[in-house]
Amino acid sequence: MDISGKSYKAFLKRQEALKKQYSEKQAEKQHSKGKLTAQERINLLFDPGTFEEIDTFVTPADQPVEFGKVERTYGDGVIVGYGKVNGRLIFAYAQDFTIMGGSLGAVHSQKIAKIQEMALKMGSPIIGMMDSGGARIQEGVASLSGYASIFQNIIHSSGIIPQISVIMGPAAGGAVYSPALTDFVFMVNHTSYMFVTGPNVVREVLNEEVTFDELGGAKVHACKSGVAHMIYDDEENTIMALKKFLTYLPSNNVENPPFVPEDNSTPDINDKLRDIVPDDPNKPYDVKDVINLIVDRNSFFETAELYAPNIVTGLARIKGKTIGIVANQPKVLAGVLDIDSSTKGARFIRFCDAFNIPIITLEDVPGFLPGVDQEHAGIIRNGAKLLFAYSEATVPRITVILRKAYGGAFIVMNCKKLGGDFSFAWPTAEIAVMGPDGAVAILYRKELAESSNPAELKKELVKKYRDKIANPFIADESGYIDEVIDPAVTRKKIISALQALSNKWVKVPSRKHGNMPL
Amino acid sequence: MKIKKILIANRGEIAIRIIRTAKQMKIRTVVVRAAVEPNAMYLEYADEIYDYSEELPEIPVFLDIEKIIEIALNTGADAIHPGYGFLAENAYFANKCLENKLIFIGPDPDSIYKMGNKTIARKIALANGIPVASGSEGNISNIEEAITLADKIGYPVIIKAASGGGGRGMRIVRKAEDMEKFFIIASKEAEKAFKDPSVFIERYIENPKHIEFQILGDKFGNVIHLGERECSIQRKHQKLLEEAPSSALNSDLRQKMGATAVKIAKAVDYYSAGTVEFLLDSDNNFYFMEMNTRIQVEHPVTELVTGIDLIQQQIQIANGNTLNIKQEDINLKGWAIECRINAEDVQAGFAPDPGKIENLSMPAGPDIRVDTGITVGSSIISSYDSMIAKLIVKGKDRKDAIKNCKMALDKVWIKGTKTTLPFFRMLVRNQKFLEGTFTTAFIEKDIEKYYLNSEYEEMLAAWLATKMFVEENLEENSIQVDFENGKEMSPWLMNKRMNQF
């Protein structure tokens, strides 16, 4: 081909026009809001030089729309493509706020839908980086139906390929359901928002004053609503964390998660584990101290850290293989199960189950949270989600009872009869129908009422109950748990158990799907 | 010797310290293994261990009078050494020992009681013409009385717990408006700590030095003093560094204060080792503050400058021996400094920082003495005090001692908890400390930063943070992920999984 020829010149001209479209000025505007441009985000995510953009020059049709005018730009405000992240094929799209506010029109949505379908065909994870004003008003119903096709694709791919959303700007109205449907949502503090109806509508309809940040900022979604799983202070940290997170995930539900060779710096037997759980059963401790000593050094990646912190969930590795951790957190509300922690745990377990990630449960739970609020808000139906999720999961499931395992909560937290594969208990474990105080009050109601010194008698009975019933040995001797272990060998025991379970297969009865109590 | 076997009703470094002397005196020792630290270092030194680790009592065994007596009787001990803290200044306990024909290594219960109750001690001091800060005759019963009296003696005043010690239940009041608040706090704290809410008021001596005299007395009325200790480096009445002697005293003042110390001890027929605490103001006026009727944490500095083993003296006196040292035999030689290396976070205002000691290496040498009950693997637990070790350093004079101290501090290596080391590293370079002109207000008022970090330390720490960040996030090979591995699996699993979908 003659590079000074007509066809090549036309090619160059178009390239030039594209470059102009992404001008310095546009980038500067984006930077001044503390945000990166879509290209910069893509560049940060992918290994250098591996990203291939598709549909770069797709342009919205030059036809009259219902209302106003649509800018005719190359790409229509979204970059879609594929490339390698840490050497693995990943599909991605990134909305470009500098073009019509990243609004979603028909062409924009077709591009996203196309890349979604490709990701599903290849069995590769897909990342969506969102920074969009919402549906493109000018295109009316065409943009709404665009959303629908994106949602439909997400739901189709759900549980087959990992789907992750990264909110890096506004996401309002219908647009919020796209991240809500995906497996994990990352948000950037201060510069990203999500809400179904914005502050203006809230003001008009309800006469309530609320700022963008208060209504749908990253913190709100991370702490209160549970919509966002991971939040970071800036986009670079968000993307770096996302890259790290991806190293835990398999490409699809047929493969196993990737392997990260371990440097053997984590001791398999660690007597520090003996010192964490206090002798006083009412004293709190941080279960993350236990987690960090059991998993490969520095490998614990906590998910939804700020939401329902009375349960800790996260991915980690043991001997280089990804596992999921579900742990009661005695440090917060004594690790009690409530509505939020049940749903948080349930969703995480289902994710792990879908993507062949074994689940390790660390149990120290005094029970379900009592109270009118909880009962009326449906702790029964929400607690059932956790029960359902555990019972349904066919991946290897190992439980370590660290301390309390009382009543319904013991059943729910992956007990053996619920299909748990291995159940270990530390000598500090207390497995019983209820805690000593409650049990004594019921069992010895009469005696306590008649006693001249009820406080003293109660103390005595509580001690007796603790010695006789609330310990792991009865459960061990009757086979309801597998073994009472020295805390120091916990990691070693889990490693052996995981090895034994590596080929676990459970035949699931054929059905369309179970009916989880949603 | 009547004493053949001593039960040590204490733990940690002081238990080891007592065992050391007992061994030299060929006396057997018994210690108690408590559930909260069943593998503590002091257990290795004793001749006998009474195992009490099966029980998890509500109060530490070292505070359980009945239990301690029972252990002593069961193990055939003929004497009990209470160490410091716990039951060391409990008159009831000392009396219980006597009732059970056990020798209490310490003073008579009556002396403990008199000196333990500060209002009584004050009255005794006044009756014997010993200078005390002006204040209330006895306890103050209500806020109104407190305000009236404070107006009379003038602000600032200090509220003290009658049964107090160690700084608890003490509050300084600078203006009448604050009286109500602090009065309530002080008596609440006193009630909680000493089961006695009564408090009294004294004029608060501004910026004094805390000087204390070590005394020894026998059961035959002989009392001598072993010179002073300078304990002005303290924070919220918790001593951090002690010296012997003090640069604030000349031999005249030493003699005067020493004689006063002996006088007050004699007034309560004191025997055993004890400490008389004084406040010394900038005009060299001194005021009796209180008497501690036990061996002190900081006793080693006196031992280093006098060459006298105080624990040995305590045991001999308890045994009924006559004091074998005369006042004129006491002759202070050289200078000694003790640094209390505690598991505390200097940056968080000396907040306790419990934890497990992972690495520990202490300096050694002819001028260095280390008293510790902690070793690698020991835990500093929140039920006990936060002491890791006492580093005691000697020199031919103060300058020499500080120089040796500086070198010794750089050789201390402790990992696992934060410690008071950065504070001492700062202190030995502080001008005011070097001059010796500091007062008890030194930490609160005279220093800006509680710790020392040399010029480049922060930069090195920043380098480490950056290195961690780079390794975790930016290095190409920071995480070696083997994605292919996920595709390999046994045909068993592969076939079944494929068939499912």
Add this chain to the structure above:
Amino acid sequence: MSTLQIKKLYTLSSENRKFCFTLPLRNKIRIGKRDYVVSLKSDEKYGTYILWKNRKYPVEIIRSRQNSYEILFNDISYTFTVETPFSMKRMKVLNATKKKVEQESVKAPMPGKLIDVCVREGAVVQRGEPVVILEAMKMQNEIQSPVSGTVTRILVKPNANVMKDDLLVEIKVD
């Protein structure tokens, strides 16, 4: 497409001192005109330490969260945030628009048992006034108000066991 290669990192201390490191990170630190080799080591006897100018300094990474690192260096803890040139810029942009802190929370500086809550909800407190008394290691510690303001929320009751960093009291700044 513009690439975004990170060439420099800014490491900021909590006291706002700034250290700049060029990438790739060298194991040398320049003082004046000379480079000094710095290395991170670990052994059985000393644990982890940094060796610099023939001297060992004990180090510990207390915690790391995102780009924030708390490091114990020679018994002194430092908190750093590691920023890229872009995130530095972003910080400046956001700081310019950020409002003043209105709510201050008092957290437990250490684990312990709460002895007393000295204030009530709605009480006006001065800076330095004790708000709760926490007992840890035989010591009663007054936890003082970091600001002057009004107590809006008390999250704890006397005799409660608290963990380090547990929220105790919230105070609205005047």
